Amino acid sequence: xxxxxxxxxxxxxxxxxxxxxxxxxxxxxxxxxxxxxxxxxxxxxxxxxxxxxxxxxxxxxxxxxxxxxxxxxxxxxxxxxxxxxxxxxxxxxxxxxxxxxxxxxxxxxxxxxxxxxxxxxxxxxxxxxxxxxxxxxxxxxxxxxxxxxxxxxxxxxxxxxxxxxxxxxxxxxxxxxxxxxxxxxxxxxxxxxxxxxxxxxxxxxxxxxxxxxxxxxxxxxxxxxxxxxxxxxxxxxxxxxxxxxxxxxxxxxxxxxxxxxxxxxxxxxxxxxxxxxxxxxxxxxxxxxxxxxxxxxxxxxxxxxxxxxxxxxxxxxxxxxxxxxxxxxxx
Ligand SMILES: C[S@@+](CC[C@H](N)C(=O)[O-])C[C@H]1O[C@@H](n2cnc3c(N)ncnc32)[C@H](O)[C@@H]1O
Numbered sequence: 001x002x003x004x005x006x007x008x009x010x011x012x013x014x015x016x017x018x019x020x021x022x023x024x025x026x027x028x029x030x031x032x033x034x035x036x037x038x039x040x041x042x043x044x045x046x047x048x049x050x051x052x053x054x055x056x057x058x059x060x061x062x063x064x065x066x067x068x069x070x071x072x073x074x075x076x077x078x079x080x081x082x083x084x085x086x087x088x089x090x091x092x093x094x095x096x097x098x099x100x101x102x103x104x105x106x107x108x109x110x111x112x113x114x115x116x117x118x119x120x121x122x123x124x125x126x127x128x129x130x131x132x133x134x135x136x137x138x139x140x141x142x143x144x145x146x147x148x149x150x151x152x153x154x155x156x157x158x159x160x161x162x163x164x165x166x167x168x169x170x171x172x173x174x175x176x177x178x179x180x181x182x183x184x185x186x187x188x189x190x191x192x193x194x195x196x197x198x199x200x201x202x203x204x205x206x207x208x209x210x211x212x213x214x215x216x217x218x219x220x221x222x223x224x225x226x227x228x229x230x231x232x233x234x235x236x237x238x239x240x241x242x243x244x245x246x247x248x249x250x251x252x253x254x255x256x257x258x259x260x261x262x263x264x265x266x267x268x269x270x271x272x273x274x275x276x277x278x279x280x281x282x283x284x285x286x287x288x289x290x291x292x293x294x295x296x297x298x299x300x301x302x303x304x305x306x307x308x309x310x311x312x313x314x315x316x317x318x319x320x321x322x323x324x325x326x327x328x329x330x331x
């Protein structure tokens with residue numbers, strides 16, 4: 001049993017494992033091991049790396065479950081490591097994305113904790129999504145990372161909602177379009193609008209999230225206005241923003257909505273208690289990177305109130321995501 005100080009040391013080394021993962025992804029090591037075990041010397045030659053340095057990084061990742069050292073300085077990929085291959089839809093893009101600008105912003109987490117403001121803006125000189133708009137390659141990586149992070153939750157949202165009463169769905173901040181694609185595939189009577197910043201619309205156009213039949217692609221700013229429709233899906237968008245900005249997006253949906261319309265906010269709710277849950281990590285990333293936050297059901301209910309909407313019910317999907325269904329509040 002590791003001592004208390006050994007356990008703290010292990011936590012403190014978290015950054016090393018995270019960056020080492022990014023390095024082996026960028027070197028393409030998982031792809032090189034797809035056909036079977038190889039020596040570090042072969043891997044170093046194929047990736048133009050220093051063999052001893054590469055060995056040390058792989059030796060760090062082996063006990064984390066990524067590789068098995070089958071003979072001295074010979075590694076094979078484990079089942080976990082295999083999801084980092086480029087032919088696997090998986091978390092490799094997320095690991096690369098989170099270990100670039102977000103990682104640099106995180107070094108200033110203390111600033112965010114002291115001020116409540118996103119460190120990203122201090123480090124990069126502009127807010128996260130403005131910065132991404134100026135950096136198309138990073139914006140494309142961000143969209144691929146969002147697909148990876150979704151891991152089945154788009155299907156789970158699409159199957160959990162009854163879209164029969166509606167005709168025109170607006171995916172607000174729909175980015176890559178995987179959610180809209182899943183909903184349209186299940187609901188042939190619906191037409192859709194993929195609404196996002198130009199970089200998100202570009203990713204959807206390129207098919208990053210799948211086929212988008214019957215879809216209008218509209219680039220715009222959801223703080224100004226959103227297109228008109230009778231059902232709004234907003235997945236993993238509200239959590240990017242503080243309460244004032246989040247309520248402004250929802251208010252714009254309320255304004256543009258056709259009669260009998262609904263807003264479906266898909267987010268992971270923060271559970272009570274101190275059980276481990278990935279959402280608590282994402283919440284602190286939001287603090288430092290976008291200035292947003294993960295919320296409890298009660299916090300979402302007050303946001304809807306502030307936007308002239310009323311929370312009707314919460315649907316728990318089969319994935320790690322809930323749907324908060326809201327209608328216009330009258331009177
Ligand atoms: C965290 S991503 C979520 C993407 C997608 N809905 C999903 O679930 O994977 C947030 C999305 O909001 C978009 N976005 C950010 N600011 C925006 C704005 N002012 N107007 C429209 N879209 C915006 C981003 O481009 C991005 O696609």
